Amino acid sequence: MSDVIEFLERMGKDSQLRHAPAGALQRALSDARMSPQLQAAVMGGDQAGIEAVLGINTNVCCMIYIPRDEEQLPLRRTA
Amino acid sequence: MEQGGSLVCVGIGMTLGSHITPLARSYIEKADVVFTALSDGIIELWLARMNNDVRSLQPLYKEGKSRAETYRQMVEAMLTEVRAGKQVCGAFYGHPGVFASPPHKAIEIARAEGYRAHMEPGVSAEDCLYADLGFDPGRVGCQHYEASQFMFYRRRIDPSAYLILWQIGVAGDQSFTRFSTSAEYRKILVEILARDYDLTHEVIVYKAATLPMHVARMERLPLGTLPEADIDMHATLVIPPARPLEPDPQIRARLSALDAAAEVDRT
Numbered sequence: 132m133s134d135v136i137e138f139l140e141r142m143g144k145d146s147q148l149r150h151a152p153a154g155a156l157q158r159a160l161s162d163a164r165m166s167p168q169l170q171a172a173v174m175g176g177d178q179a180g181i182e183a184v185l186g187i188n189t190n191v192c193c194m195i196y197i198p199r200d201e202e203q204l205p206l207r208r209t210a
Numbered sequence: 211m212e213q214g215g216s217l218v219c220v221g222i223g224m225t226l227g228s229h230i231t232p233l234a235r236s237y238i239e240k241a242d243v244v245f246t247a248l249s250d251g252i253i254e255l256w257l258a259r260m261n262n263d264v265r266s267l268q269p270l271y272k273e274g275k276s277r278a279e280t281y282r283q284m285v286e287a288m289l290t291e292v293r294a295g296k297q298v299c300g301a302f303y304g305h306p307g308v309f310a311s312p313p314h315k316a317i318e319i320a321r322a323e324g325y326r327a328h329m330e331p332g333v334s335a336e337d338c339l340y341a342d343l344g345f346d347p348g349r350v351g352c353q354h355y356e357a358s359q360f361m362f363y364r365r366r367i368d369p370s371a372y373l374i375l376w377q378i379g380v381a382g383d384q385s386f387t388r389f390s391t392s393a394e395y396r397k398i399l400v401e402i403l404a405r406d407y408d409l410t411h412e413v414i415v416y417k418a419a420t421l422p423m424h425v426a427r428m429e430r431l432p433l434g435t436l437p438e439a440d441i442d443m444h445a446t447l448v449i450p451p452a453r454p455l456e457p458d459p460q461i462r463a464r465l466s467a468l469d470a471a472a473e474v475d476r477t
Binding site for chain 2: 136139140141142143144148149173174176178181182185187188189191192193194195196197198
């Protein structure tokens with residue numbers, strides 16, 4: 132039995148899976164022999180469902196930029 | 211003199227499994243310690259399998275705490291291990307140097323202290339945006355601003371080019387402590403944009419796919435309805451051109467004169 136992270140990595144890098152029609156994706160999931168719950172979550176694009184099964188952090192902050200630094204740069208004089 | 215420790219900041223791209231480069235993966239796998247700042251918990255789990263010592267920087271975030279302080283702590287966390295003589299890898303989602311403060315700062319400080327430090331690029335949200343929305347930034351030009359900075363300062367924008375505003379989910383947050391701002395803040399953003407765009411002008415709320423089972427979000431709506439739109443910290447605002455390119459006949463005439471002069475010189 133493969134796990135869902137392994138399957139998602141394969142899905143991300145396999146041209147036959149990345150934009151596969153539902154039938155082909157379902158066959159690949161069946162072949163991977165994941166739990167029905169995880170198969171359904173992948174098929175349905177249910178990120179929260181996968182996170183719940185795996186018990187992983189759902190409160191992820193993806194902001195890694197603030198614009199404030201520029202205020203600290205000295206202004207270049209033109210005259 | 212170069213010190214023993216080193217730092218590399220790599221981008222893993224936007225979509226799990228699709229964008230990570232062989233080189234970025236190699237740095238992650240071979241580092242003594244890997245620090246991660248990623249877009250999703252599922253992607254954190256994926257990265258955690260690539261090295262025995264992967265440390266998420268997520269616990270440093272806290273709503274109500276200045277992100278400036280969070281970013282200082284991220285830099286310090288990486289540099290502490292560099293100073294201890296370790297080969298350190300910072301793995302960031304997207305491109306580590308595009309709308310990302312800590313990697314640039316950590317590399318700058320590490321180099322100043324005599325350590326080897328560099329950045330390896332990744333596929334950014336901007337890269338995905340051009341592919342998903344199907345436009346070339348070279349066609350009529352493309353302007354990028356962080357949404358809050360765009361609001362804090364007077365800018366001269368060009369409505370004949372694309373305008374892209376990043377981090378609209380926190381647009382107008384002067385405290386840098388929030389994870390979201392309300393419709394009232396976006397109303398002010400729309401007021402600013404209304405100086406150059408009609409409120410009926412179609413804009414696009416965009417989010418790249420971070421998991422391969424997803425498709426990108428590309429929601430088209432009139433500018434005037436942006437305050438009520440469903441906006442989170444992942445969202446980017448894309449404003450297509452509102453008017454055609456404006457020819458500059460004087461400059462073209464001067465260039466033609468140069469062409470003619472060059473032709474005379476040749477003959």
